Amino acid sequence: MTRTDNPIARFIIYIALALFTLYNILPFTWTIMSSIKLPKDANARVPRFVFSPTGDNYSELWLNMAPEAFAPYGLALILIFFILVVIALSANRLPAPNSIVYMGCIFAGVIVALALPEIVNTAEFYDYLINSVIVTIGTVCVSLSIGALAGYGLARFRHVVSVYILVIALAFRSLPSMALVLPFYYLGQLSGLYDTHILLILCLVATNQPFTIWMLRSFFMEIPREIEEAAMIDGAGRLKSFLSVIVPIMWPGIITTGLFTLLLAYNDFLLARILTQINWTLPVGIAQFTGGEDPGHVTLAAAASVSVTLPILVVIIFFQKYLIRGLASGAVKG
């Protein structure tokens, strides 16, 4: 559309967008401030934007020990992660293949993360983080592997049955999760899977599957058939040509879909709330901060909010391009 040249109009447009930006980020900025306040600053009648910061809230949230006692362990942890990052970055110069170096670094990182509660006295919040990470990664992996197969099949084999599957999937996409989760709760209670990661992962995979196959299918449709036909002429089977030719060029689409699945799995509250008893994930853990009269409560809730949000913001900033592309492509397909 025509852009205006009027300097006053342009100035107003920038002001409006700046205000919109402020409206979007001010609440989280305020929470970051609250999370490093002392209770007396956070509970003031007049909002305080200048105050003396403290790390007490974070150590109370994450640790059952004095911060001074944790300091040497904290330094050791930073050192370990620093070394792992350096190894990963210099993967090209090491004698081992890159993928093995990356796998080794991830593996070592996981070992350290899992061993940490054995060495230092971490609070429950750390367990919620581990649960969240396990459930999120499990959901993304399972969801993408079966979703990519289905999306590819639906994009390539045009048949009345595939249309039925797509339409039914769309209907499922609109179901309120309550309709699914109550039977799950019931079955989980009877089968003994209640309060396990497996039940939660399966349930999240199922509820996200319709969305995943629709999105992946639309990305597969953009890839011309000739590409895998060429591979098949060279003697590769359909599955082999899918894995060795299609998947490598599909990475952007897979990352985009994975990102949305990650958001859905990490942010889910209702399913995790109903299907777990003590193995809470972060959103369930943080919901306990919804009320309370203790003056230290506000700052602790703020520290928890920042702790839950920062990982997801880091991931999104890193992959922002893919997220916006996904939203835009979903738009065009409408």
Place this chain on the structure above:
Amino acid sequence: MFVGPSVFIMLALMTAPLLASIVLGLHYITFRNLDAPVWVGFQNYEEVLGDPEFWDSLEFTLLFIAVAVPARIVLGLMFALLLDQVTRFRGVFVAAALVPFVMTPVVGTLIFRDMFDRGGPYWYWMQQLFEYRLFMNSTTVPLLIIFHSIWTATPFAMIVLFAGLQTLPQESLEAARVDGASWLKQLWHVAIPHLRSLFVFIGLISIMDAYRVFDSVFVLTSQNPIYDSETIMYYNFQVALTFGRLGKANAMSVLTVLGIFVVLVPFLVMTYREQTEED
């Protein structure tokens, strides 16, 4: 072969629970007789339909749709159009808009509540500028729930519509420009008709979301019933887990599904036609 695992998952984990929901809805089940449900026929349905709280929650859900859906579309379009006018700092504006969109809803609501709670900046500024003292009561809490949903969903509408604006038919715009059509005329005659399918898309997503609103109600009410702000989904949850009436809750979710399908069927038929025509 390729579709197999996904269809299996959906059959086993969505169709089966849905059928189970229908069957369970015909039984009297509480936490005490989980393994021995009692057949009661349509008694649960009668009870749900005769429950004033069910109708209250439906009313709030419909109010939510009536306010939040148009607000999301109008605000989203407004900021998409503003974004279309600028090139500098566009990345910054979009990145900031993603913050409320990706934030965990439970956390987002907590943060939002703190802004409006006693001592929060919004609370303070409202008091200073308009001499209005905000209290959490049965009028303001439902409004906050709706406002929060607009806050989180406007960026989504904005990005979708902005992407739509980039695909406007250039010939029509050019023709309009040659004819000397003003920006408003271009918007009304070219952009809005072109974006119509996106409005439907955002509207449908928002309606589906409205039936699922749960997290923000959970946080803002702190499970305090006096705020009169239960949505369908939240009341359903309460019936199931607070009151322990699993059979009644299942009957209620079956009714909700039927309600959504009434809205959805025309859209499904449309999709079916689209997909079969493409071949």
